Amino acid sequence: MTDIHPLAALVRRWSRHAALSTDDRNAILGLPFTRKAFGKDAYIVREGQRTTDCCLLLRGFAFRQKLLTDGSRQIISIHIPTEFVDLQNGLLGVADHSVQSLDRCEVAVIPRSALLETSEQYPAVRMAMWVDTLIDASIFREWVVNVGRRDARARVAHLLCELAVRLDKVGAGRDGLFDFPITQEQIADCTGLTPVHTNRTLQSLRKDGLIQLNARSLSILDWDRLRQVGDFDELYLHHQMESRA
């Protein structure tokens, strides 16, 4: 184990959303939390549950999902380390969707009351925290476009571009190689496709020399073309917010 504070990565990420003073940083580091480990495919939050905490992903990947009455599933977003998986539950009383682990993961469970108190006391923390939820919403908008108006090849390429850019931002990729514990079935549930269609699409992206996808890793071989195929413009990730902090 290292001696780095588990919330240090959160401080780093939030300092891109707002100019945080030393007091602000210390307030974030002083948030009470309990660490909780989850196995693969475990529920972190269940739809319908009354919410009292927010969960920050320390290690591993997670996804938000909704199940339909006919049993089919739509994945609504993928989350990577240093992200909250349910920050909206800081204010909303009931979880309107579930969050599940994609692989083994560890989260910091932070009481909602502590988050709200800190955010009331420290305006810059408040701003950083809510910018997080606003960027989540921007990503949801882009996903509506993706499943609503792009063809299968563009949808899958777009998803891969998004995840690569986000992973790269938190330093989780190297030379276009990313840890990628997502199955083809899950990619299908992210993009509103069937697993068969997803498999065919991934094959064609591979055959065209755009990507290499292994059991747990993704390599992007031709970034420019993948971006073009996916109609990908990263404006919606609002990484340009960083320039102002």
Next chain:
Amino acid sequence: MLPDEDRRAVLDLPYRLREPDAGSYLIREGDRPTHCSVLSSGYAFRQKLTGSGSRQILAVCLPGDAVDLQNMFLDISDHSVQLLTKARIADIPRDALQEIVHGRPAVGTAIIALTLVEASILREWVVNVGRRDSRERIAHILCEFAVRLEARGLIHDDGFELPMTQEQLADATGLTPVHVNRVLKSLEADGLISRRRRHIHFTDWRALQEIGDFSRRYLHIADHDILAELG
């Protein structure tokens, strides 16, 4: 309920009124926002265009809704907002909003909660276009409009005025206009809705919800009640 003092501060926010025509853009993707707009009357929609020029509608804003609250904190607009009807708009300067959010935590919480409910609706729309068939998608969106309009007292005669063309409904549901037309006809033939021009009347509300796989939880109406007075 917001304390009186907070409520007064909200009412005292500076704003500029204008009445743009249907089809006008309130903000365009890529703009640097200087104000946030509230629909004092009229309807609007959020949209994005794909590289190939097709359009996806992301949300429909109803009378009383703020159309771009996220731009209070985000520096660049990531989508466009266009009016569905002629509308009366109050433009509130971005810095005045930022100030009230920071200076009055209760107001800030109320405003942020509004953006969180918007995000919840977006999640449901991902599900709607991603995993429901065309009949379910249209039924679902009609149910959503009905419940949101009802919360604003805008339901009349067991139905509502829907100021959207079939093309716009298609862009909101990821379908073609021809498909939307066919679905609306079949919902009518099955006795679930009836239509008179743009008025949608619910003849079997329960069955429509069932077809649309609709549950109102994601609208967070209970959370919303507290905030209604901000509208």
